[in-house]
């Protein structure tokens with residue numbers, strides 16, 4: 001049995017665990033990250049692409065934003081397509097702020113590459129990770145690494161292990177409560193080394209279903225289409241996917257769309273999920289471990305970042321000033337922001353997708369709302385301020 005101790009044991013080397021680990025190390029707090037996968041696997045996951053100020057701000061605070069500022073693309077607007085027109089939401093004009101298009105993979109790489117230089121230990125390929133004694137002041141994380149049983153004792157455990165992790169199930173049913181909505185479709189995503197069809201993102205509502213034109217750089221595009229959950233990747237050879245994207249995104253986007261071989265294709269189900277509370281005893285839940293949003297508002301990664309902002313400040317106050325007030329209010333503060341992002345992601349999902357049980361009335365509601373958005377600055381402001389990210 002190998003044994004060690006630290007101040008904060010972090011489970012999961014996704015964006016939440018990595019950002020939290022770096023912020024704690026920057027403040028001189030001991031932290032170790034325990035990750036189930038290997039580094040190559042973590043870096044191969046293609047996920048979010050739009051960063052709010054809360055997320056870019058953490059990279060800046062860590063002095064790790066150089067590559068993001070060199071390669072990322074600040075966007076000042078976003079577009080909604082309704083089959084006939086493109087409605088532009090002038091995010092910068094309405095809010096004075098922009099969003100940053102920079103892939104989650106790149107952000108994760110920046111944080112992983114810096115870890116050895118910042119004395120942040122990441123234990124990769126930890127098997128059978130389990131949390132113990134979370135209702136005490138001396139919890140521990142047990143796992144097996146290279147066949148050797150290991151134990152890390154800590155003052156706190158941060159569960160940054162995503163939706164399928166082990167942290168959330170460790171909170172007793174008598175204490176925690178899940179809230180969930182599952183949508184009857186998924187998103188089929190494709191990544192290709194072709195220039196984007198528009199300099200901004202386009203979210204399209206088409207009779208065949210939702211489509212999104214996104215991007216990672218001026219030479220790399222990321223597209224998505226809504227598909228039934230019964231669909232398989234084999235059903236979508238590249239040509240069929242490009243034809244469908246061109247149709248759903250509309251003639252203007254289609255005219256500027258460059259096709260190319262898919263570098264990656266995957267289908268992700270859509271879900272809204274919140275677990276309350278996000279803190280029990282010595283265990284905190286952070287990011288996807290506590291909540292999932294459908295990707296329509298690009299909020300998943302940014303919510304992980306706001307949780308990290310609240311929790312790192314609370315842990316720093318605890319260890320540096322012996323002040324536990326912020327720890328006591330972490331869950332409440334984080335959840336207040338989470339629920340607002342859940343509402344926005346749900347409402348944009350309902351507006352932009354075709355639901356199998358929708359009738360003509362539901363469709364007319366979507367048309368009326370898109371028409372209202374096109375004609376009302378107040379409606380555009382509601383989208384802009386949520387899309388750019390609500391204040392902490």
Ligand code: RFL
Nearest residue numbers: 012014015016036047048129161162287288298299300301
């Ligand atoms: P992550 O990124 O899931 O990281 C959790 C980490 O914990 C590890 N882990 C464990 N480690 C040790 N022991 C265990 N028992 C463990 N169980 C799990 C995992 O290997 C992983 O490394 O959660 P985090 O850090 O909270 O970050 C959240 C974001 O990743 C997430 O919100 C977004 O990526 C959500 N999301 C998207 N968000 C967007 O805004 N736009 C998107 O296009 C988008 N696409 C996606 C997504 C999430 C996806 N998942 C999770 C199914 C596409 C997918 C496929």
Ligand code: PHB
Nearest residue numbers: 048049214295296297298
């Ligand atoms: C992405 O680029 O992967 C992306 C962008 C915006 C979203 C979801 C995904 O709302």
